[in-house]
Amino acid sequence: MDKESATHSLTDTMAKFTSYIGKRLPTDVIKRQAELRQQETNPMAIEIYDVMAANQEAADRLDRPSCQDTGIIQYFIQAGSNFPLLGELESVLENATLGATQQGPLRHNAVETFDEKNTGTNTGSKIPWLDWEIIPGADHAIIDVYMAGGGCTLPGASKVLMPGQGYEGVAEFVLDVITSRGINACPPLLVGVGVSTSAETAARLSKKALLKPVDSRHPNPNAALMEDLLEEGINALGIGPQGLTGNNTVMGVNIESSARHPSTIGVAISTGCWAHRRGKIKINADMSYEILSHAGVKL
Known part of the structure; x- marks a missing residue:
């Protein structure tokens, strides 16, 4: 050729x-939303998941976004x-x-x-x-x-923490952003977190974290533990699908990281909505x- x-x-x-x-959503996202629907006990949340699935079926059948x-x-x-x-x-x-x-x-x-x-x-x-x-x-x-x-991924946030704030500061930043903006991003969310050395490198990594499979885990066991703890903490907020309360607010939390300067901890968060x-x-x-x-x- x-x-x-x-x-x-x-x-x-x-x-x-x-x-x-x-x-049409990726295969891993469709599978994860079906799992979350089965874990839900709130009747309103169950109905929302059913409507989401119907929306996806109609988009595929009618060849529409x-x-x-x-x-x-x-x-x-x-x-x-x-x-x-x-x-x-x-x-x-x-x-x-x-x-x-x-x-x-x-x-x-x-x-x-x-x-x-x-x-x-x-x-x-x-x-x-x-x-x-x-x-x-x-x-x-x-x-x-x-x-x-415009309502989910683009309103991301990044910040450079002082080293004394530690990884507790990373978790606090993520939860602050979710509690202030998470509802507008149309949960259940895929949360991408970048931990790096500056605001711009962390922001890039947070976006790349959204490209990973929903059920992926960071190869570093400490980072993987933070993914699990952040997922548990965000779900404990009870925001639920579309912000109308429920057992799960996120499809997953993915972290991407790099080495960093010892005097800084750059952290950023990007969110993908349910229509990821x-x-x-x-x-x-x-x-x-x-x-x-x-x-x-x-x-």
Whole structure:
């Protein structure tokens, strides 16, 4: 396949995939919400979970987005240094966003800052947002597509703590944010927490934590314990699905971390709403693909 044909093929694949994830939640999220429904005892909460499931079924059947806010499109890229279209990926994903906006259809959510003008295309300066990692020697690319909604993911928060505040300060920050904003983010939430050395590195890691499977656990046992304790503490608040009380407020808490300066603890939180619209796809060198987030899907 020549480069022009490969570029067209990849653009078409990513446009279809971006459009699709607005209509159907990932397999792990659907499974987790079914589990939470079975654990619920509040009749109102049970009804909410049933309505959520019906909403998802209708979105799939009618080929419509499952939430009116289809968000700002963000792509998290792990690209092999030998991937044939490495240099073309930025333009491919911009054109894929244009295509998905028409195919979805996606709501027009890109407003040029300071001009206060909606572009009408979901593209604009530095939008779609691209986050890059290079895999040395590989010839494939793995792309996470995320629809960051205005009420859930985008109002994240980050802060740099003094070392004396310790990991108790991390937990306090997370709980403060959840108690002040969690209801608006449409629970049950997936909570991503970044613990790092500065505000911006922690914020990036908190977003990447949202891309992990709902039931994943941090490889460090101390961090995994904090994930469990934060999940238990947030659920104990009793906020429940859609903020109308219930046994569970979160689908899970995922932590991503890095080494840090000894004088600082950077912490950030990002939240994914119940309609946690993310997808992961692997693109091979010949532009064939494998969808990793949604079982049994053909584009």
